[in-house]
Every structure is written in C-alpha cells, then in structure tokens.
Amino acid sequence: MGAQEPGPPADEPGPEAVARPPWRRWLRVLPLVALVLVSIGLVAGGAAQWFSLDRLLASRAWALGVVEEDRLRAMALASGLYIGIVVVSVPVSVFMTMLCGFLFGTVPGALLAISSSTTGAVIVFSIGRTAAGEWLLRNTGKRLNRLAAGFRRDAFSYVLFLRLLPLFPFWMTNLGPAIFGVPLRTFALATLIGISPGGFIYAATGARIEAVVAAHQDARAACLAAAGTDCERALSLRSVITPELVATLVALGALALLPVVVRRLRRSPKAVPCDD
Template sequence: MTDQSTDPTKDAQGFSLKRSLPLVVLVALIGAAFYFDLHSYLSLQTIAENREALTGFVAGNILVAVAAFVAVYIVVVALSLPGGALLTITGGFLFGPLLGGLATVVGATIGATIIFLIAKTSFGEPLAARAGPWLEKLRDGFRKDALSYLLFLRLVPAFPFWLVNLAPAVLGVGLGTYVIGTFVGIIPGTFAFAFVGAGLDSIIEAQQEAYNACIAEKGADGGCSFALDPGSLLTPEILIAFAALGVVALIPVVIRRLRDRKSAA
C-alpha cells in the first residue's frame, strides 16, 4: 500500500491528481469552447439561415436528428455554454413541443449529471472530508430534504443552471436523488420553452422581415441585428408559476421541520 505522505499525487486532505483529472479535462474543454466561440453558433440567426436544411433533415431522419440534438444538448450543458434556452426552443421548433421537450430533458439531465459526477469525485468528497462543522451541518440539513431542495432550485429560474449542477456535489446529494430532482425539476421550464419553440417559425419570419427592412434602410453596416433574447420569453406570469411550483416543492421540508419542533417540545 502506498503511503499517502509519500504519494506526490495526493495531499493530506484527500485531493489527488487522478481524481482531479476529469475536472482538468472538463475545464480545458470549456476553455477551448469559449476560445473558439462555439456558443456563437447557438443563435436565432443561425437557425433562421439553416431553417430549410434543418427541417428537411429532421423530416427524413427523425431518429438520427433527435439523437444528434440530445448529444448537442449534453455537450452544451456539460461545458456550461450559454444558449441552453434557445436550444430548448429549437428542440420545440424541430420536433414539436412534446418530443422536443422530452429530448431536451434527457439531454440536460445527462449533461448535468456529468458535471455533478466530476465535481463530486474531484472536489466534493475531498472537500467534505476536510470541511469544518458549519459545512457539515449545512450538508446534513440539505441531505435530509435533498429532493425537495433540489426541486426548488430547479423549478425557480433564479439560480444559474451550472451553479445548481455543482452545489449538490458539495452538499452531499446522492446520485439517484440528483438525477430524479434534475429530471423532474426541469420539466416545467423545458416544456414551456419547447411550446414557444413550436411557434418559432412565425417568430423567425417576423424577425427576418424586420432584419431585411433594417438592412434595406441602413445598409449592412447599419448595426442591424437578428436575434431573439430567450429571457424575454419568461413573462411575469411564467416566473410566478415557477416560483409557486418551487414553494410547493418546499412544503415537505416545512412539514418536517414543524413535526421535529413538535416532537422536541
């Protein structure tokens, strides 16, 4: 058995180069993706310019198209690239709200799980081993109602998706709970955007007309833009609905706390 004190790949706190290798690779891939500006391809203009080619390919190769879409979504989520909302809308546009929404949920869950596993093995478990009482107390509290807390974080669109992917790894959430909480928690928002995507064709036509009119009036260098901010699709009504769902997810936690206090009294 190798003595930890003489193993240069591992320090006294349990961190090791072998454990950290997946994280190093992931960070390198994220850096490369941003360096080559890959997320710039996830734009409404790209979809509009390739609309006929995309819809034609989907019509003749539905299974391959869905598999490719899921693979792209996994990469986007795993590398924490911006554009997930627009990609979800694209799924609804290409495959319809139901199939597009399901493909998105599957791809996003797998991508998020990849990040979770890398974070958990690379620094989540070693951090827990060296954590002080305050973090251990936080971990214990989170684990007791992990599913409810995770559903709340997923349902309420106030937390960055990448952050919710990482936090449970540090807070000791189990893999099964994480997968279920992620899969179920992203369903409402995903299908909301997928249904918007089902009407994307008319949105593209309207944007295309406005863009062409701008070019005709101001020229190619006139600052005309062809873009849709997916965040603008989150109406106050949708945000309120998501917040309400998040509150519902926390009801079991409140009930448990009340019962614990009653028992203690």
C-alpha cells in the first residue's frame, strides 16, 4: 500500500472558511440593521402623523384630480408608497388601505392595497430571513428552537391568524416567521389571504369617506347646538372602525386557528384504561 498524503491540520480552517471571512457574514446583517434604524427614525420623527384622515380630507380634491389626470400612474404611485410604508414599518396600513379605497373605489383599491401590503411584507420577510434567521436559531437555546419547530408545523394557520387579527405590530409578524424558518411560499400565501378581509372592509370604508365626513360634520353641528366643549375634535380612525368590524376580524382569526386546535387534539394521547 502506498503512503497516504498527510491532510491539513485539524485546527486549520478549511477552504470554505478561508473563502468566507467573518466580515462578509456581517454584511448580511446590514440590510436589517439599516431597515431598523430607518424605521426607528421615522416613527420617532412622527411620520405616522403625516397620514391622518384630516390631512386626507383637506387635500381630497387635489388627490382626486391626480387620479383623474392619470389613473394608472396614480395607482403606481400609491402602490409604491404603500410598499415603502410597509417595508419601513410605519403603522399606517389601515389609513393607506382606506386611501386606496377612497381614490380608486372599493374593489380596485382593496386589490391594490392587498397586493402592495403583501409585497412589502415579503420584502421584510426576505431581509429578516437572509440577515438574522439562521444565525438566531443557531445561537439561541433549545427553547426557541422548539418554539420555532412548533410554529413551522402549523405555519400557515399561525401566520393567517396574525394577519386576520393584528394583535402584534406588522413588522413583528413579518420578521417572526422569517426567524422561525417559515417557507416563503407559505408566508406569502397566508399573508395574502389573511389581509384580504380587512383590506376589503377598510377600502369600502374609504370609498364612502364622504358619508363619514357628513356624519362627522352633523355630529359637530349637534355638539355646537348643545353648547358642547369638545366639538372641534379631529376625525380619527376610531370614528370609522366599528365594534362590528373588530368582531368580524376576531371571528375570522378564531377560524384560522381551528385547524391547529383540531390537529393538537388528534395528536393528544388517549387515556389508557387501568386494569383491575
């Protein structure tokens, strides 16, 4: 037998490690860091205050004029703005959906809002998965890994629930599934379906914003006639989001979790009768 050639020392880095220096791994995190910094800066700077019903009502004639001049361009601009808002996580998605409904009508506005919101969510999800997902799962404890495995088993139902019933900030529901290793296709489909009911509801509300304004003005006139002290209160989203709307989304969220509950019940061990 011929003598074997000596291999590289055990503590010597292999060709993969030499080809990928540590600083390149940090480059993957930079997009997420930049995204977080921009989001914090915009929220701290009061960007959410730029998107209010009062501002919309004050400029609604101008906005409708832009749509009449070139509808396709207006839709492209609205879509780009919506996607950007979702990517930087400014919490004004409800307002933007209502704006789409107001400018383009219930069905076109809802479809535009749903597609734009899904696109923005997929972008954030992709950044989070590329930058931090694998690293966090590799460097955290077994408890988070077990939680991630459980989330992945019922990923579609969990993401659907989070979309139907927005209990958590939108950025959290985008990055959480990315960190837990949810497949992109599952995330995108559950997001698309989950935001659709609310999208049509809010777009329909935006499409009838003139009726909401009339009701607000009637309430203001009645307040002034009764010598009220808070008659100049600004019109807010709380004025148009009714308890019935919230109850509808809660019911849909419960239905989204029903498959998870049924699956858990089927997996639960049955009681074994004891012998006498």
